Amino acid sequence: MKRQELIVSALDHGTVIDHIPCDRLFDVIDLLHLRQMTSKVTIGFNLKSHKMGTKSIIKIADRFFTDAELNQLSVVTPNVSLSIIRDYEVVEKKQVCLPDELRGIIRCNNPNCITNNEPMATFFHVIDKEQGAVRCHYCNHEQDIHQAKLV
Amino acid sequence: MNRSLVTLADHSREKIEYLIRMAQEFEQHPNRLLLQGRVVATLFFEPSTRTRLSFETAANRLGARVIGFADPKVTSGTKGETLKDTILMVSNYVDIIVMRHYLEGAARYASEIAPVPIINAGDGANQHPSQTMLDLYTIYQTQGTLENLQIYLVGDLKYGRTVHSLLMAMRHFNPTFHFIAPDELAMPETYKTYCRQYNIRYEEHQDFDADVISGADILYMTRVQKERFSDLMEYERVKDRYLLKLDMLSHAKDTMRILHPLPRVNEIEYAIDDDPHAYYFQQARNGLFVRQALICDALGISLEQVKNDKTIIL
Numbered sequence: 345m346k347r348q349e350l351i352v353s354a355l356d357h358g359t360v361i362d363h364i365p366c367d368r369l370f371d372v373i374d375l376l377h378l379r380q381m382t383s384k385v386t387i388g389f390n391l392k393s394h395k396m397g398t399k400s401i402i403k404i405a406d407r408f409f410t411d412a413e414l415n416q417l418s419v420v421t422p423n424v425s426l427s428i429i430r431d432y433e434v435v436e437k438k439q440v441c442l443p444d445e446l447r448g449i450i451r452c453n454n455p456n457c458i459t460n461n462e463p464m465a466t467f468f469h470v471i472d473k474e475q476g477a478v479r480c481h482y483c484n485h486e487q488d489i490h491q492a493k494l495v
Numbered sequence: 496m497n498r499s500l501v502t503l504a505d506h507s508r509e510k511i512e513y514l515i516r517m518a519q520e521f522e523q524h525p526n527r528l529l530l531q532g533r534v535v536a537t538l539f540f541e542p543s544t545r546t547r548l549s550f551e552t553a554a555n556r557l558g559a560r561v562i563g564f565a566d567p568k569v570t571s572g573t574k575g576e577t578l579k580d581t582i583l584m585v586s587n588y589v590d591i592i593v594m595r596h597y598l599e600g601a602a603r604y605a606s607e608i609a610p611v612p613i614i615n616a617g618d619g620a621n622q623h624p625s626q627t628m629l630d631l632y633t634i635y636q637t638q639g640t641l642e643n644l645q646i647y648l649v650g651d652l653k654y655g656r657t658v659h660s661l662l663m664a665m666r667h668f669n670p671t672f673h674f675i676a677p678d679e680l681a682m683p684e685t686y687k688t689y690c691r692q693y694n695i696r697y698e699e700h701q702d703f704d705a706d707v708i709s710g711a712d713i714l715y716m717t718r719v720q721k722e723r724f725s726d727l728m729e730y731e732r733v734k735d736r737y738l739l740k741l742d743m744l745s746h747a748k749d750t751m752r753i754l755h756p757l758p759r760v761n762e763i764e765y766a767i768d769d770d771p772h773a774y775y776f777q778q779a780r781n782g783l784f785v786r787q788a789l790i791c792d793a794l795g796i797s798l799e800q801v802k803n804d805k806t807i808i809l
Binding site for chain 1: 577578579596597598599600601603604618619620621622685
């Protein structure tokens with residue numbers, strides 16, 4: 345094991361989310377509701393990375409997320425690495441992928457959209473996964489997911 | 496099943512033709528008691544007098560009673576009530592809600608929460624399906640078909656909700672569109688992409704004169720509004736270029752008809768009103784029959800029932 349990886353302690357059971365761009369760390373924390381978590385969560389911020397320069401990492405003990413929960417991350421961090429750990433071993437690696445529908449995750453960028461004026465959940469249809477184009481279910485405006493603001 | 500009408504975008508060709516046939520029945524006999532005992536709400540969160548009068552006339556001529564408001568200032572919305580609360584409250588009283596709203600997506604949302612059908616009478620810049628349906632009905636009425644037509648769209652093609660909806664609804668019928676607009680109000684790229692996606696042919700024209708429109712089956716005029724221009728010099732330069740004058744009809748086909756969603760300001764010379772090509776007032780009249788069909792369809796009344804209706808008032 346290299347020294348760099350020892351900065352955050354090893355996990356016996358749980359989920360590791362690695363290669364998070366540093367400016368998106370807090371979005372990931374919000375999307376997975378980590379503030380409400382009672383199990384042990386270790387967060388590394390501004391760590392050195394060969395691939396990215398700097399990165400962030402989150403290790404969440406004793407918690408395994410559903411694919412639907414993890415796929416929400418695709419909105420802010422399409423390229424994170426997900427590892428499922430059991431007994432200190434990586435038993436599964438996952439990629440996040442943009443789901444067909446996004447409910448309650450991002451805001452519509454049309455100020456005249458009903459979703460920005462009524463207490464209700466937003467709902468988007470993903471129309472181009474590669475380009476990241478989404479269309480509001482309500483007002484039909486299209487937007488680039490990379491420019492989207494989270495709810 | 497939710498029978499609400501939010502947009503025509505998802506309607507199949509068969510559904511559009513079915514609604515045209517139903518509207519034809521109402522054109523023959525508009526006065527009936529088909530909706531006797533029913534109550535229709537017209538909720539206009541944004542004033543639109545002609546659309547409201549048309550829907551209310553449609554309901555009244557079928558024997559329904561109408562409640563509602565024409566002016567948002569009198570509703571609880573101004574006290575901070577949500578749209579959801581207003582819709583759920585009114586749903587307790589009526590069989591169907593016709594709603595006009597200034598926010599885009601309001602009709603879709605209302606249709607998802609209301610236990611009664613919603614008819615979208617316009618939601619912001621988004622959709623206005625009853626206008627589109629009456630345009631389709633009028634095109635069918637004047638040309639005897641919706642197939643293979645040369646349709647010229649003139650004026651504000653950027654913000655004009657009616658021209659966008661018409662373009663999308665015509666995709667089933669192999670049209671050729673011609674776009675005539677000032678640069679600032681040109682047809683947005685999204686709709687040109689839409690055309691390519693559905694193999695709809697289109698041409699863009701710089702000039703608006705007798706030669707250009709000589710091939711038209713339908714000349715669909717819209718209003719060029721001053722407030723749409725960021726550069727008022729540009730407005731002054733182009734404002735008279737998209738006015739239709741009587742002498743421009745010299746080469747027009749006999750069967751060509753001029754449509755306009757109204758209100759008109761000066762984009763169609765008044766002398767044209769008496770020309771046989773003018774059809775915008777008949778077009779507005781068709782709104783009544785089309786809205787009768789849309790209300791009945793949303794209430795689950797079939798074409799068969801309309802044809803066998805014994806409540807006609809002669």
